[in-house]
Amino acid sequence: MKNWWKALTVVLLLYVAVAGLLMPVPRLAILNESIRNLYFHVPMWFGMTAILVASVYYSVRYLRAPTPELDIKAHEAARTGILMGCVGLMTGSIWARFTWGAWWTNDPKLNGAAVAMLIYGAYLVLRSSFTDEQQRARVSAIYNVFAFAVAMPLFYILPRLTDSLHPGAGGNPAFARYDLDSDMRLVFYPAVIGWTLLAFWVAQLATRISVLKLKVYEKQIA
């Protein structure tokens, strides 16, 4: 079966939605039931990173041997990554409202993620400011690689240098050996896989639409 991974995505995400909301979770101070956000918020960033890596991979391949398809793949993957990042920011923001009492706090992790989203927003602006397609493809591929190199430290290195209110830093309970109990793992790992696969699925569909549009456009010109 060719589309086994799509079936897997559906099964995993259904499982995550049901089990994530109904399975028992450990009682931790402050977090309480909001710990279930772990199954939705954290996998977004995993999925985003995976899909952005794919985008950079296509950009590098485009630079080595340019074809319009590779450019479309890189673009749609980056767009999906931005979507995942935005959903990640939103789920985090809602969670913060009920756990910390504010939609947004001045925290290195939050700010890093927001700035990284700005970097990728600039990618979209850059794309829209070219008229020549080949030049747009090449320059945005270059920027994509560059942006990835600068944005990843924002996510994974800089927040670790400072104390943060965000779970997982500064002694706050979070995703770590000592407090992620085995019940949660049973849902968390499928959630990561499911959401990542969903990102790839979305990117694939978007790519297909764009390729079809390109073909229709070429037909019209011919």
Place this chain on the structure above:
Amino acid sequence: MQKDFRLEWRQRAALNGMLLYVSSTVFVCYLSFSSRGGQLPAPAWNALFWIVLLFSAINAVAKGFLQESRGRMLYYYTVVRPQAVILAKIAYNALLLVGLALVAFTLYSVVLGNPVQNVPLFVGNVLLGAVGFAGTLTLVAGIAAKATNSSTLMAVLGFPLMVPMLLLLIKVSKNALDGLEFEASRNSLLTLLALNLIVGAVSYLLFPFLWRS
């Protein structure tokens, strides 16, 4: 590469303009804060200093590519390797920004006071920052020069890309302001250095592709 560097140096007409730009910005800051009387609080001093540097850096580096005529680009293309061009441009911009930063720092501390307690650390930090800005902005300027509305694009692309660097720089210079020991900021400085290297390496690898068009 040396020759290329000299070519860059020859068109330094913008240099005086940049110096004037920095001095007038600093002076405007001074005038707008002098109405408050006394000294600026250290965090505000720090933030203002980096904002001045950020804007002058973006202006200074943007000139490098935008002013280049098509014919001269073509001439470079036939004469030298693209890697040499990007290295020369980064080196030139780094030198330019180091110069601008030092002038800005001197002027700034003359008119607004100098609360820095650990001057060597602060100056070292400013130097690292200038080099990092040059590395990031040179490629961004190259990218922006290809597009139609390049001056807007320069800001849109440049600012977010500089934020990681800027965060580290502000943190280290805050340490220097408070006179903390070197140990306190060593980690950040190392990360800054690594970030500079990453940015430089990526620019070096990517520029040949940009250059081809």
